[in-house]
Amino acid sequence: MIKLVSLFSGSSGNCIFLSDGETRILLDAGLSGKRIEASLSAVGEHPSDLRAILVTHEHSDHTMGIGVLARRYKVPIYASGGTWEAMGTFPGKLAPGQQCRFVPGERFHIGGMEIEPFPIPHDAAEPVGYSFHMQGRKITVATDLGHMNRALLRNLEGSDILLLESNHDIGMLKMGRYPWPLKQRILGDHGHLCNDMAGKVVAHLVANGARCVLLGHLSHENNFPELAWQTAANALAEKNLIPGEGFHLEVARRDQTSSIVWVDGERIWCEPVPFAGLAPEQLTLPGLQQMPGFSGAAKLHVADLMGTDETDDWLTIRVAEKA
Numbered sequence: 001m002i003k004l005v006s007l008f009s010g011s012s013g014n015c016i017f018l019s020d021g022e023t024r025i026l027l028d029a030g031l032s033g034k035r036i037e038a039s040l041s042a043v044g045e046h047p048s049d050l051r052a053i054l055v056t057h058e059h060s061d062h063t064m065g066i067g068v069l070a071r072r073y074k075v076p077i078y079a080s081g082g083t084w085e086a087m088g089t090f091p092g093k094l095a096p097g098q099q100c101r102f103v104p105g106e107r108f109h110i111g112g113m114e115i116e117p118f119p120i121p122h123d124a125a126e127p128v129g130y131s132f133h134m135q136g137r138k139i140t141v142a143t144d145l146g147h148m149n150r151a152l153l154r155n156l157e158g159s160d161i162l163l164l165e166s167n168h169d170i171g172m173l174k175m176g177r178y179p180w181p182l183k184q185r186i187l188g189d190h191g192h193l194c195n196d197m198a199g200k201v202v203a204h205l206v207a208n209g210a211r212c213v214l215l216g217h218l219s220h221e222n223n224f225p226e227l228a229w230q231t232a233a234n235a236l237a238e239k240n241l242i243p244g245e246g247f248h249l250e251v252a253r254r255d256q257t258s259s260i261v262w263v264d265g266e267r268i269w270c271e272p273v274p275f276a277g278l279a280p281e282q283l284t285l286p287g288l289q290q291m292p293g294f295s296g297a298a299k300l301h302v303a304d305l306m307g308t309d310e311t312d313d314w315l316t317i318r319v320a321e322k323a
């Protein structure tokens with residue numbers, strides 16, 4: 001069974017978990033090792049089971065935790081040659097076998113996963129998106145896209161499951177408080193993909209068979225989840241496509257785990273993870289009380305709660321639903 005979860009998505013950190021039932025990998029690890037460990041635990045996974053960390057590019061919102069996780073759990077890191085050069089000594093000391101290079105455009109295998117890294121237009125050394133081919137399915141993750149072009153669209157086409165960048169609303173960005181050079185960078189050919197273009201691409205891909213779409217890498221400043229979702233829903237409506245009717249559309253959240261996407265043979269379905277992956281400061285008692293009707297369990301790294309490195313214990317909080 002295939003399992004995909006966006007643990008974190010956005011300009012403040014990106015990390016996706018993917019498993020085919022045997023091989024487990026992370027795609028980017030742009031937060032602290034502890035936050036990623038806690039999020040993995042919340043979806044029933046443990047970093048010691050990871051076979052690889054795949055990196056899209058060297059920006060810190062994609063790489064912050066890679067060195068810590070690689071050393072702590074002896075996981076190899078995969079990146080393009082250009083990304084390795086640009087990261088330099090950043091990941092820290094790694095064993096030689098932990099530095100795996102690939103060439104964008106050339107497929108490689110990890111366990112039963114066939115992985116196809118493809119070039120993306122972004123202001124990094126040699127950035128890539130990834131398509132994963134497994135069990136007759138295609139799963140694609142493409143964020144940090146300066147623009148859409150034919151070659152890129154061909155890489156996205158045929159995906160059953162897709163995580164696509166929907167970074168900003170152009171109006172919000174232009175009217176917002178970012179300095180002009182930064183606005184130019186984001187709007188430029190090697191910056192980030194806007195909601196409108198993401199919506200058009202999503203509509204095209206759903207019309208051609210995509211069954212589950214997560215919109216990701218939202219800007220904190222120039223977007224909000226409802227706006228990104230509605231922009232895509234509007235583009236889909238133009239093709240008479242309605243979320244929930246044959247396909248799933250969801251926004252991958254900044255500091256919260258997305259639904260778990262499951263694939264079993266012909267079936268693809270999404271299971272919400274209530275309350276998982278929230279930052280420890282959000283897991284206070286008042287925070288729990290603010291979520292009426294919530295019931296479930298959250299597993300917390302005690303070291304995170306205490307702000308210390310001295311313990312490796314985990315704490316499980318259970319919340320019963322109010323009658």
Ligand SMILES: [Zn+2]
Pocket residue numbers: 057059122124144
């Ligand atoms: Zn980037």
Ligand SMILES: [Zn+2]
Pocket residue numbers: 010011014059061062144217
């Ligand atoms: Zn990024």
